[in-house]
Amino acid sequence: MTTAPAIRLSTLTKSFGSVHAVDGVNLDVAPGEFFSMLGPSGSGKTTVLRLIAGFEKPTSGTIELFGDDVTAKAPFDRDVNTVFQDYALFPHMNVRDNVAYGLRVRGMGKKERNERADAALETVRLAGLGDRKPSQLSGGQRQRVALARATVVQPKVLLLDEPLGALDLKLREQMQVELKEIQRSLGITFIFVTHDQEEALTLSDRIAVFSEGRIVQLGTPREIYEAPSNSFVADFVGTANVFTGDIARAVVGKAGAFSIRPERMDVKSGAKAGANSASGSVVETIYVGSNTRVVVDLDAGQRVNVIVSNDENPNADKLRGQKVVVTWSATDVVTLSA
Amino acid sequence: MKLSRFARSTLGLATGLVLVLVYIPLLVVLVNSFSTSQSLSWPPPGFTTDWWGKAFQSQGALEAVATSVQVGLIATVIALILGTAISFALQRFAFFGRDAISLLVILPIALPGIITGIALNNFFRTIMGVPLSIWTIVIAHATFCVVTVFNNVIARLRRMGTNLEEASADLGAGVWTTFRLVTFPQLRSALFAGGLLAFALSFDEIIVTTFTAGVGVTTLPIFILDNMFRPAQAPIVSVIAVVMIAVSIVPIWIAQRLAGNEKIVR
Numbered sequence: 001m002t003t004a005p006a007i008r009l010s011t012l013t014k015s016f017g018s019v020h021a022v023d024g025v026n027l028d029v030a031p032g033e034f035f036s037m038l039g040p041s042g043s044g045k046t047t048v049l050r051l052i053a054g055f056e057k058p059t060s061g062t063i064e065l066f067g068d069d070v071t072a073k074a075p076f077d078r079d080v081n082t083v084f085q086d087y088a089l090f091p092h093m094n095v096r097d098n099v100a101y102g103l104r105v106r107g108m109g110k111k112e113r114n115e116r117a118d119a120a121l122e123t124v125r126l127a128g129l130g131d132r133k134p135s136q137l138s139g140g141q142r143q144r145v146a147l148a149r150a151t152v153v154q155p156k157v158l159l160l161d162e163p164l165g166a167l168d169l170k171l172r173e174q175m176q177v178e179l180k181e182i183q184r185s186l187g188i189t190f191i192f193v194t195h196d197q198e199e200a201l202t203l204s205d206r207i208a209v210f211s212e213g214r215i216v217q218l219g220t221p222r223e224i225y226e227a228p229s230n231s232f233v234a235d236f237v238g239t240a241n242v243f244t245g246d247i248a249r250a251v252v253g254k255a256g257a258f259s260i261r262p263e264r265m266d267v268k269s270g271a272k273a274g275a276n277s278a279s280g281s282v283v284e285t286i287y288v289g290s291n292t293r294v295v296v297d298l299d300a301g302q303r304v305n306v307i308v309s310n311d312e313n314p315n316a317d318k319l320r321g322q323k324v325v326v327t328w329s330a331t332d333v334v335t336l337s338a
Numbered sequence: 339m340k341l342s343r344f345a346r347s348t349l350g351l352a353t354g355l356v357l358v359l360v361y362i363p364l365l366v367v368l369v370n371s372f373s374t375s376q377s378l379s380w381p382p383p384g385f386t387t388d389w390w391g392k393a394f395q396s397q398g399a400l401e402a403v404a405t406s407v408q409v410g411l412i413a414t415v416i417a418l419i420l421g422t423a424i425s426f427a428l429q430r431f432a433f434f435g436r437d438a439i440s441l442l443v444i445l446p447i448a449l450p451g452i453i454t455g456i457a458l459n460n461f462f463r464t465i466m467g468v469p470l471s472i473w474t475i476v477i478a479h480a481t482f483c484v485v486t487v488f489n490n491v492i493a494r495l496r497r498m499g500t501n502l503e504e505a506s507a508d509l510g511a512g513v514w515t516t517f518r519l520v521t522f523p524q525l526r527s528a529l530f531a532g533g534l535l536a537f538a539l540s541f542d543e544i545i546v547t548t549f550t551a552g553v554g555v556t557t558l559p560i561f562i563l564d565n566m567f568r569p570a571q572a573p574i575v576s577v578i579a580v581v582m583i584a585v586s587i588v589p590i591w592i593a594q595r596l597a598g599n600e601k602i603v604r
Contacts, residue, residue, distance in 0.1 A: 055504050075507040088505035092523045102509035105519070153509065 004067030005187040006031045006157050007052060012061035014047050019056035024061070029157075029191060029206075031066075034183050036192045036200040037211030040236065045193045048210075049159050052191065053082050066156060069249040076105075080157040081150040085165060087142045090133040095121065095145050096130030102153035120152040121145075123182070142169045147182065157189045164199065177203055197237045201225060209233050226261075230337045234259035241265070241304040242336070250300040251278045257336040262305040264332035267294050267316070267324045277327040280304075282319045292316040296326055363584060371576035376569045378576070393577035402561035403578075409472060409557060410540040415481035417536045418529060420480070423486025429495040447485040454481065455549030462550065471552035478550040479543060483536035490532035491525060498524055536591050558582075 007029040012146045014022040022044045027338045029035045037045040037179075050056045052063060062071045070078050081102070089098050096117045097104075103113035121127055124144035134142055134304045143163060150158055163179075164172045180203055194200050200207050201221040209224060209232075217229045228234035231242045240259045243251050253275070254310035273279040280298035287310075292317055294306045306326055308316040341349070366380075366442035371389055373382035393399055428440050446454060458478045460470045502524065506516040544559040551560065562578065 043444040053504075053508060055507075075504070076510045076512055082500060082505070082508045084505060086501060090502060090505070090520055101506070101511075101519075104507060105506075105511040105515050149509070295340075 002289045003031060004064070005029055006033065006066060007191065008062075008064040008067075009048070009052075010062045010064070012048070012063065013059045014044075014051060014056060015059045018178060020213050022051065022058075025213075025215055026216065027064070027208060027218070029189060031189055032187055034180070034190045034192065034203055034205045036194060036204035036207045037210055038194055038197060038200040038207050038237070040195055043210035045195075045208075045210045046161060047213075049082075049161055049191065049193050051291035053080055053159055054078050054159075055183075067121065079155055080159055081153060081155040082159040082161065083143075083146045083150050083163045085161045085163065087134075087146040089142060089145055089149070091134055093133075094130065095132050095134065095137070097128070098134065098145055099130075099149045099152055101149065106153070116152055117148075117237065120148040123185075124148045124178075140169055140175065143175060144178075147179075151182070151186060151188075155188065157191060158183075160190060162193075162194055163192075165196075172199075177204065199295055207264065209237065211236075227334055228259060231257055231259065234334065234336060239305055241302075243302065247298075247302050248299050251298065251302070252333060259334045259336055260304075260328050260332055262293070262307040263291075265306040265326055265328045267296065267302070267308060267313075267319065268308050269322055269324050271325040271327075273325045276333075277325050277328050279323065279325050281323050282321060285317045286318050287317045294324075295320060296324060298326065360428075363378075367576050367583075371573060371580050373573060373576075376572065378572050385473045389573040389577050393574045393581075396574055398556070398561060398565075399574060399578055402558045405472065405556060406541055406558040409475050409479060410537045413483045413540045414533050414536045415482040416476070417487045418533055419483045419573045421532060421536075422491050422525070422529065423497055424484070425488055425491035426431035429492050430500070434583075443488055444485055446482040449482075451543070451545030454478065455546040459549040460547065466480045469552060472548060472555050474552065475547055475555065476556065478546045479540040482546075483540055486535040486539065487529070487532035490528040494525055494528035523548045534592070538586075538589065 005028040007027070009025050009027040012022055012027075013020065018098070025044075025048060037048060039045045044259040047056065049059050054070070054073060054077075058071060062069055064070065065079060089095075092301045093101070096114060099117035099120050100108075100113040103116060108116075118130055121130055124147055126141060126144055126148070129137070129141065134145065137145065143166075146163070160179075164175050167175060176199060179190075179192075192200070192203060201224070204221055206218065206220055207224050208215045211232050217224060217233045219227075224233065224237055228237060228240070230239075231244070234240035234242055239262055241262060242257065242259050244257045247308065248258055249255055267282070271277075278298050278300060280296040280300075282294055283297050283303070284295040286295070290310060291307050291309055292313075294308055296304050296306060298304060304326060310316065367501050369382060371377050372385050372387065373379075374384035374386045375382055424443055426437075428436055455478075458474070458481075459470075462470060462474050468474065498521075500519050504514050506520045511519065520549075541557055544557075544563065547560060551557065556564070560580070562575050565575050
C-alpha cells in the first residue's frame with residue numbers, strides 16, 4: 001500500500017459572505033509530521049484547522065484523511081481530534097471523566113476506560129489528579145488534560161489550536177519540549193496552529209506561512225527563516241531588514257527586493273563604506289543580555305536593526321549617536337519575490 | 339465605602355421601616371389564622387386552632403390547591419420544553435426574522451394580564467370554539483411561563499458558547515449524546531431556576547386565570563378571592579395564606595443559594 005498523505009487539502013476555500021477566510025489552499029501533510037500553520041490573526045490558519053476538524057463546512061474544495069474524502073463528514077465521524085485554545089474541558093466532570101469521554105461515547109466499559117484514562121494522565125505527568133475538577137487545576141495542568149483527552153482515543157491526526165497561547169513564557173517553553181516528546185512517542189501527525197513564529201520554528205518539521213487565506217510559503221523552519229520568499233514572510237518570521245526600490249539600489253547595489261537578518265549584520269565605527277556595507281548613525285542601542293540591538297538610520301534613508309554579539313563587540317551599547325558603517329556578507333542577502 | 343454616622347442611621351431607619359411595612363401585614367395574617375373572629379376583626383377577640391383543623395378538611399381549599407399545583411406543573415413542563423427549544427433556535431441558528439421572534443417570545447410577560455386574558459378568552463371561545471377548562475388555563479399560563487425559561491436558558495447558552503459541544507463532537511459524540519452528557523448538565527441549573535420562576539408565576543396568577551378558567555375550575559388564587567369576604571371562610575383563607583408563606587420560603591431559599599454562583603434572570 002502506498003502511503004497516502006495524512007491530510008490532503010485540495011483548493012480548499014471557505015467564504016464568510018464576501019470574505020474569503022481560506023482562499024484555495026492546496027496542502028499535503030505527511031504521516032507522522034509535526035506540521036505548523038503560522039500566520040497573524042485573521043490569516044485563515046484557524047479556519048483551516050476548523051475545516052479539517054469538521055466544525056466548518058468548506059465553500060468549495062476537498063479534505064482527504066489518509067486517502068479518504070471526509071469533506072462531507074461530521075466532526076464525530078472523523079479520525080482527528082483537537083486540543084482547543086481554551087482547552088474546552090467539561091467543567092461538570094472530573095479530570096478522569098474528561099479524559100475518558102471519547103472512550104465512553106465509543107461504548108467502552110467504565111473499568112477499562114478509567115484504566116486507559118489514568119494511563120493517559122500518567123503520560124502527561126498528571127497521575128493521581130483524576131478526581132479533581134478542571135477548575136482546581138493550573139493552566140499548564142489543564143493543557144495537559146486536554147492533550148490526554150485528545151490522544152487517548154488514538155486519532156490519526158491531532159489538531160492543536162494555539163495550545164500554548166494562554167501559558168506564561170517558562171511554562172510554554174517547557175510544554176514545547178513535552179509536546180515534541182509526546183508527538184515522537186505517539187508517532188501521530190500533529191497539525192499545530194500558532195501566531196508565534198519562534199514556537200513554529202522550534203517545534204515543526206515543516207511550516208506553512210499563512211496570509212490573507214493563502215499559503216505564502218511552505219518549507220522547513222530553516223528554509224522559511226533563511227530564505228523567505230517574500231517581504232511578508234521575511235518580516236513576519238523573525239525580524240528582517242527589507243530593502244526595496246531606490247533604497248535597495250543604493251544599499252544592496254541592484255534593483256529588486258532584499259532581506260538581511262539583523263544578526264547577519266555588524267556595525268563598525270571609524271570605517272569607510274564600500275561594497276556590502278552602508279553608512280549611517282546609531283539612534284538607539286538596546287542591551288538584551290547576550291546581544292545588543294543597535295538601531296541605525298542609514299544615510300540612504302532607512303532604519304535598520306543590527307544584532308551584535310556582546311562577546312565580539314563589548315562596546316556596542318556605547319555607540320549611540322556615533323557615525324558607523326553597517327556591514328554584511330553578500331551571501332546573507334536574500335532576494336524576495338515581492 | 340465609608341458612610342457618616344447620620345447617613346448610616348438614616349439608611350438603617352429607612353430599611354427598618356420598609357421591612358416592617360412588608361412583614362407586619364404578613365404577621366397579621368398569621369395572627370388572624372388563630373383568631374376567634376370570623377370576619378378578621380382587629381384586635382383578635384380570642385385564640386383558637388379550629389381554623390387550622392377546618393382548613394385541612396375544607397374540600398374546596400384542598401381541591402383548589404390541587405388544581406393550582408396541576409396547572410402550575412403542566413404549564414412549567416410545557417414552558418421548559420418550548421423555552422429550551424426556542425432558546426436553541428434563536429441562539430444557535432441565524433435565520434430571517436430572528437430578532438422579531440425573540441421580541442414576540444418575550445412580549446407576553448410584559449403584556450398586562452387583562453389584555454392576555456381578554457384576548458385568549460375571545461380566541462378560545464369564539465374563534466376556536468373550545469370550551470374553557472383547566473387546559474385553557476394551562477395554555478394561557480404557558481404563554482408567559484415560557485419567557486422565564488427562555489430568558490434563563492438563552493443567557494446560559496450565550497455564556498456557554500459552542501466550545502464544549504464542539505469538543506464533545508470532536509471526541510466522537512453524536513448530537514444526542516452531546517446534549518445528554520454535555521449540554522444538558524450545563525443547562526441544568528438554568529432550567530431549574532427558569533422552571534421555579536415559571537411555576538411561581540403560574541401558581542399565583544389570577545387575572546388571566548379568571549378569563550380562561552372553565553366552569554367549576556377553581557385555582558387557589560380564585561378560591562381565596564371568592565372566600566376572602568365570606569364570614570365563615572375568611573380565617574380559613576388566612577390559614578392557607580400562612581401555609582403558602584411557609585411553602586414559598588423554600589424555593590426562594592433554593593433560588594438564592596443557586597444565585598450565589600449562578601445568575602437568575604427573570
